Amino acid sequence: MKQYQHPLQGMSLGSQRHISSFHYGDSSQGQPRAYIQAGLHASEIPGMLVAHYLREKLQLLEDSGQLTGEVIVVPVANPVGLDQTVLSYQMGRFDFATGQNFNRLFPSLAESVAQDVADQQRGSPQENVQLIRRALQRQLAKFKTVRTVDSLRTTLLALSCGCDLVLDLHCDCESVLHLYTHPAFLDAIMPLSALLGAHATLYAEIQGGSPFDEAHVEFWTRLKTLLPQHDIPLATTTATIELRGQLDVGHQQAEVDADAIIEYLRLSGYCEGGKAVEVPFPSHKPTPLAGTEVIVAEKAGVITYVAECGKYLQLGEPVVDVVDPISGETIRYVATTAGVMFARQNRRYAMPGMDLAYIAGKIPLRTGELLSM
Numbered sequence: 001m002k003q004y005q006h007p008l009q010g011m012s013l014g015s016q017r018h019i020s021s022f023h024y025g026d027s028s029q030g031q032p033r034a035y036i037q038a039g040l041h042a043s044e045i046p047g048m049l050v051a052h053y054l055r056e057k058l059q060l061l062e063d064s065g066q067l068t069g070e071v072i073v074v075p076v077a078n079p080v081g082l083d084q085t086v087l088s089y090q091m092g093r094f095d096f097a098t099g100q101n102f103n104r105l106f107p108s109l110a111e112s113v114a115q116d117v118a119d120q121q122r123g124s125p126q127e128n129v130q131l132i133r134r135a136l137q138r139q140l141a142k143f144k145t146v147r148t149v150d151s152l153r154t155t156l157l158a159l160s161c162g163c164d165l166v167l168d169l170h171c172d173c174e175s176v177l178h179l180y181t182h183p184a185f186l187d188a189i190m191p192l193s194a195l196l197g198a199h200a201t202l203y204a205e206i207q208g209g210s211p212f213d214e215a216h217v218e219f220w221t222r223l224k225t226l227l228p229q230h231d232i233p234l235a236t237t238t239a240t241i242e243l244r245g246q247l248d249v250g251h252q253q254a255e256v257d258a259d260a261i262i263e264y265l266r267l268s269g270y271c272e273g274g275k276a277v278e279v280p281f282p283s284h285k286p287t288p289l290a291g292t293e294v295i296v297a298e299k300a301g302v303i304t305y306v307a308e309c310g311k312y313l314q315l316g317e318p319v320v321d322v323v324d325p326i327s328g329e330t331i332r333y334v335a336t337t338a339g340v341m342f343a344r345q346n347r348r349y350a351m352p353g354m355d356l357a358y359i360a361g362k363i364p365l366r367t368g369e370l371l372s373m
């Protein structure tokens, strides 16, 4: 295992921050390379504990010579957000300095990379991928960042952009395990979904807002358009794994999740024994992210859930009540699409406009920005 520290730019006088990456196995001879990070939204802690167990298991695999590729783990992807505390509440979703969501606005370097490689001889798809990845590292090295939040984003991109598989570990407020991915990756990602026991797999060509996973997909998709004379595959398979709710942090569950990810790495050629991996039948079919019904509070009041996360709701089934204890009015919200309710709030007071619950419907019903704020 090799450990590296990557200093962040844009710090205040007398301060330093860095991102630690842990590299297991080897990819110097063209073996596959995977990247797994946790805590980009720094108030989402379950992934950090899963990363802790992943590191233990990867070390054992490396020590016993079973790794057949390289796996990079970044267990704390956002030291900036992790240190944002107001009145004892740690708040790691938005950057205090800019107001930006840490998992949005990842830069696109497709144009500059396309210019970099345009005159170079095209080769096989795999040779083109190597050519483009070298150019991407050159362009990222030249990419100037001033603010810490931008330095954080480019550091994480530089660590992950040369990888064939990128997994971003997040969690929701209260939730059952679910994943986000691109439709082109469903065949590759559904075994991971099944191994993790996910309740929903949500796919979108474009989620909107340039989150970390989409930055990788957008890069390769855009290059295919910019360099039509080159045969370019979507070289980085990505998924965001929502590891249940914010308070679902425990040794036993984290170790089970880490085991599932290791099994997936085995299946995908990063460790020996892939043929022996038994993938369970998935509990669900993937659904379009655009088909997710978001139930939004119309008025303020006390949130009282009627449905639990993980329940398959039929049309018209009750989801949540919002109670006004002054007027005595209760507004009941029901499912207007059938599907699994996969996430809900972890607060119990609603303001008008607040998202209350999410249901994974099959039929697209939303357009534009598909992710929460």
Ligand SMILES: [Zn+2]
Residues within 6 Å of the ligand: 041, 044, 103, 170, 171
């Ligand atoms: Zn998140």
